[in-house]
Amino acid sequence: MIKLHHFHGGIHPPDYKSQSTQSAIAQAPLFSEIVIPFHQHAGETAKPIVQVGDHVLKGQMIGMPDGFISSAVHASTSGTIAAIGLRPVAHPSGLPNLCATLIPDGKEQWCQLEPVDYRNHSQAELQQLLRMAGVVGLGGATFPSDIKLRIGKQQVNTLILNAAECEPYITCDDMLMRERADEIVQGAEMLRIMVDAEQVLIAIEDNKPEAIAAMQVAVTMSGVSFEVVPIPSIYPGGSAKQLILILTGLEVPSGKLPTDVGVQSFNVATTYSVYRAFAHGEPLLSRIVTVSGNVLHAKNYEALIGTPMNELVALSETLPDSNGYIMGGPMMGLPLPDIHVPVVKATNCVIATSDKLFPPPPPALPCIRCTRCVEVCPAELQPQDLYWFAKSRELGKAQSFSLFDCIECGACSYVCPSHIPLVQYYRFAKSEIHAREKEKKAADLARERHEFRQLRIEREKQEKAEKLAAKAKAAQSLKPAKTDNEVITKSEV
Amino acid sequence: MFYSPFISKPDSVAQIMLKVLLALIPGIALYVWYFGPAILVSITLASLTALTTETLMLKLRNRPVMAFLKDNSALLTAWLLALSIPPLAPWWLVVVGTAFAIVIAKHLYGGLGNNLFNPAMIGYAVLIISFPAQMTSWIAPHGLGQVELIFLEQINYIFLGELPPDVALDAITMATPLDTMKTHLHLEQHVNQILDMPIYGRLAGQGSELVSLGFLLGGLYLLLTRIISWHIPVAYLGTLLITAGIFHLLDPDHYVAPMFHWFSGAAMIGAFFILTDPVSSPTTSKGKLIFATGAGLITYLIRTFGGFPDGTAFATLLMNICVPLIVLYTQPPVFGKKTKGADKSKVQS
Numbered sequence: 001m002i003k004l005h006h007f008h009g010g011i012h013p014p015d016y017k018s019q020s021t022q023s024a025i026a027q028a029p030l031f032s033e034i035v036i037p038f039h040q041h042a043g044e045t046a047k048p049i050v051q052v053g054d055h056v057l058k059g060q061m062i063g064m065p066d067g068f069i070s071s072a073v074h075a076s077t078s079g080t081i082a083a084i085g086l087r088p089v090a091h092p093s094g095l096p097n098l099c100a101t102l103i104p105d106g107k108e109q110w111c112q113l114e115p116v117d118y119r120n121h122s123q124a125e126l127q128q129l130l131r132m133a134g135v136v137g138l139g140g141a142t143f144p145s146d147i148k149l150r151i152g153k154q155q156v157n158t159l160i161l162n163a164a165e166c167e168p169y170i171t172c173d174d175m176l177m178r179e180r181a182d183e184i185v186q187g188a189e190m191l192r193i194m195v196d197a198e199q200v201l202i203a204i205e206d207n208k209p210e211a212i213a214a215m216q217v218a219v220t221m222s223g224v225s226f227e228v229v230p231i232p233s234i235y236p237g238g239s240a241k242q243l244i245l246i247l248t249g250l251e252v253p254s255g256k257l258p259t260d261v262g263v264q265s266f267n268v269a270t271t272y273s274v275y276r277a278f279a280h281g282e283p284l285l286s287r288i289v290t291v292s293g294n295v296l297h298a299k300n301y302e303a304l305i306g307t308p309m310n311e312l313v314a315l316s317e318t319l320p321d322s323n324g325y326i327m328g329g330p331m332m333g334l335p336l337p338d339i340h341v342p343v344v345k346a347t348n349c350v351i352a353t354s355d356k357l358f359p360p361p362p363p364a365l366p367c368i369r370c371t372r373c374v375e376v377c378p379a380e381l382q383p384q385d386l387y388w389f390a391k392s393r394e395l396g397k398a399q400s401f402s403l404f405d406c407i408e409c410g411a412c413s414y415v416c417p418s419h420i421p422l423v424q425y426y427r428f429a430k431s432e433i434h435a436r437e438k439e440k441k442a443a444d445l446a447r448e449r450h451e452f453r454q455l456r457i458e459r460e461k462q463e464k465a466e467k468l469a470a471k472a473k474a475a476q477s478l479k480p481a482k483t484d485n486e487v488i489t490k491s492e493v
Numbered sequence: 494m495f496y497s498p499f500i501s502k503p504d505s506v507a508q509i510m511l512k513v514l515l516a517l518i519p520g521i522a523l524y525v526w527y528f529g530p531a532i533l534v535s536i537t538l539a540s541l542t543a544l545t546t547e548t549l550m551l552k553l554r555n556r557p558v559m560a561f562l563k564d565n566s567a568l569l570t571a572w573l574l575a576l577s578i579p580p581l582a583p584w585w586l587v588v589v590g591t592a593f594a595i596v597i598a599k600h601l602y603g604g605l606g607n608n609l610f611n612p613a614m615i616g617y618a619v620l621i622i623s624f625p626a627q628m629t630s631w632i633a634p635h636g637l638g639q640v641e642l643i644f645l646e647q648i649n650y651i652f653l654g655e656l657p658p659d660v661a662l663d664a665i666t667m668a669t670p671l672d673t674m675k676t677h678l679h680l681e682q683h684v685n686q687i688l689d690m691p692i693y694g695r696l697a698g699q700g701s702e703l704v705s706l707g708f709l710l711g712g713l714y715l716l717l718t719r720i721i722s723w724h725i726p727v728a729y730l731g732t733l734l735i736t737a738g739i740f741h742l743l744d745p746d747h748y749v750a751p752m753f754h755w756f757s758g759a760a761m762i763g764a765f766f767i768l769t770d771p772v773s774s775p776t777t778s779k780g781k782l783i784f785a786t787g788a789g790l791i792t793y794l795i796r797t798f799g800g801f802p803d804g805t806a807f808a809t810l811l812m813n814i815c816v817p818l819i820v821l822y823t824q825p826p827v828f829g830k831k832t833k834g835a836d837k838s839k840v841q842s
Contacts, residue, residue: 008828013500168500241829254829330499358499363560365506366606370771371722380828384776385820402827410498417504418606424496 034306043069057111076304113281139267160265164238167329177211181218187275293351373412510565520707527700531580543571573613634700670698672802712765724781732789759805
């Protein structure tokens with residue numbers, strides 16, 4: 001057993017997980033319309049490579065990765081592309097995004113799949129395969145996995161499978177581990193080889209004993225020397241840098257990557273997708289989604305990417321007093337103003353809300369500097385000072401008090417006795433700083449251009465003058481007698 | 494629709510303040526036991542004044558009255574101030590002190606959460622400077638005065654200033670144990686001689702030492718319920734202990750033992766209830782230690798060498814001034830900025 005470490009702070013919110021783990025993962029049916037956004041990952045939007053009217057097969061690529069950080073997008077079932085255009089999606093901005101609307105033909109006709117033996121391919125080839133299979137982090141950040149595998153000359157000693165799943169309500173990773181532990185372990189071995197790690201740690205919060213047991217069995221059966229590590233259930237123990245600290249005692253320096261301390265981590269569901277991509281040649285077409293909260297049957301579904309979220313929650317029968325939906329967990333999730341959006345790679349959970357389950361917060365009182373937020377902050381910040389600076393728009397000070405080390409986990413807001421929406425203030429301050437930097441860059445560019453133009457005009461003037469002088473000189477030395485002519489030339493100029 | 498996080502711990506400022514009020518009860522109960530129920534009159538008077546002035550100020554400042562009135566913070570200021578005023582003080586003394594605390598020290602600074610100074614201690618400072626005579630005639634504890642007033646007579650004196658015909662004011666009041674110690678030391682008496690006087694008990698003043706013990710008990714409750722952290726009480730009482738200990742060891746005849754300081758005056762209520770006011774004390778752990786150590790030193794210096802009998806109030810106010818500076822220079826390292834190679838962008842003023 002490895003020795004566990006503690007990160008500063010953290011909270012113990014009630015976990016509400018048992019509701020959705022009573023039954024096995026259910027297969028969500030095929031609905032009459034599938035909407036596939038081209039931007040489901042961190043980085044650049046994938047470039048559409050199909051046209052309206054095209055018939056596509058299940059697994060066929062419809063969006064080509066475009067740019068270094070990007071990932072492919074595929075048709076999750078066979079059918080016809082009915083439209084390509086802007087559709088509402090689940091995004092903090094609330095703006096619609098480029099999507100392909102696919103009308104399934106119901107045949108589930110696969111395209112040609114090409115399983116690969118990961119042992120016979122180079123690192124670069126495997127990374128390219130994952131990029132083309134659209135494999136991205138399924139823990140919520142949806143960072144393209146191939147980028148995380150490009151570790152260059154860095155040495156990765158420890159590979160971490162992140163199965164902490166520390167947010168309340170969410171159980172998709174828990175259920176995946178209970179039911180598909182073998183595939184996850186095989187995926188982990190593939191990742192281990194790709195980063196050439198010596199040690200593999202599978203971190204699971206101790207509130208998931210069934211998943212821990214299932215993973216232990218799978219590890220033993222497959223004969224690998226991975227270690228399943230039950231970690232204390234404390235939010236946000238699943239945050240990458242906090243998890244690395246728990247398992248290794250190493251603190252990833254601010255602004256650096258886990259690979260800088262010889263660690264890389266992947267979510268278990270991502271690991272499962274890596275396995276599917278190599279062993280079956282399957283791109284990422286579906287994911288497990290927890291539907292919970294104010295519903296009759298809280299449950300996990302395996303849903304195709306693009307499944308209408310309203311249809312998916314309808315399967316669990318939303319209760320009549322529901323008043324909204326959250327995508328993700330109650331700590332960091334996104335409120336959905338409109339449930340008519342597609343399930344995307346980031347959709348780990350959909351929670352139906354009601355006033356009873358999520359009472360609106362009482363009006364905020366002033367901060368009394370009780371420092372409960374300091375006690376729980378996993379980034380060891382001074383949330384009350386950041387709040388003060390954000391509120392008074394002292395953005396420089398907020399930055400010097402490490403605003404950008406805030407991981408927006410929401411622990412401070414959770415404990416605040418004045419009910420101040422602290423994280424909102426930090427998000428606001430961060431976006432203001434970004435906006436100002438952008439403005440400053442634009443202004444700098446404009447100034448540079450202006451200065452260059454001035455310089456050019458000046459230089460041209462000078463060159464002209466020099467040319468003239470040279471010409472005059474030449475004329476003088478060549479035709480010293482023809483002074484009249486010279487005068488005419490000068491006046492002409 | 495609101496934003497994440499969508500859940501929060503069922504806790505509120507009102508509950509925190511209520512727990513602090515509750516924690517004062519053992520001390521108040523012992524106060525009543527030894528000094529009679531007059532203190533309850535001052536507490537009630539201060540509470541009513543606080544709630545009235547708070548309402549008035551909230552209205553003037555266009556703030557929602559009910560939301561703030563329910564936060565219990567004005568009540569806490571009132572109770573702490575009432576406990577530092579002599580119980581038999583005239584009614585207007587309590588009213589003036591409380592009104593000053595709420596109107597000037599709290600609301601003119603921006604109300605809840607924005608006051609630089611501890612409002613109760615501002616109220617106390619104003620009173621002791623403006624009305625020293627009324628502020629230093631304390632009621633004698635049970636069994637020590639020549640005469641004891643019954644409750645009705647006490648009320649009569651507080652509101653009308655009338656004593657029963659055959660009773661002189663000197664017969665029912667006396668200087669505090671701290672004051673007595675100081676006066677008699679000036680008269681070249683030795684500590685042990687002074688402690689033999691009837692107003693002294695086992696550790697400090699007869700009766701008042703047990704009131705301090707009551708506040709210590711309440712303080713431990715605040716520590717256990719994590720309303721306050723250990724830093725301020727430990728550093729404050731520790732500094733008093735060490736400073737008083739050093740002087741006492743060097744010259745026991747002229748410097749009284751540390752336990753006398755702990756259980757006299759406002760040391761206990763100061764350590765657990767006044768200095769720990771979150772609004773006017775530092776937010777960093779290191780800052781809390783510096784703040785309370787400074788307050789401990791100043792308290793001892795004022796008590797021993799200064800012109801006032803007790804020093805907790807002025808020590809609190811003087812250290813309140815330093816809080817922004819202390820906080821700025823005691824910023825703890827942030828996650829990921831402790832190790833080498835990390836971006837050590839320093840906190841600037």
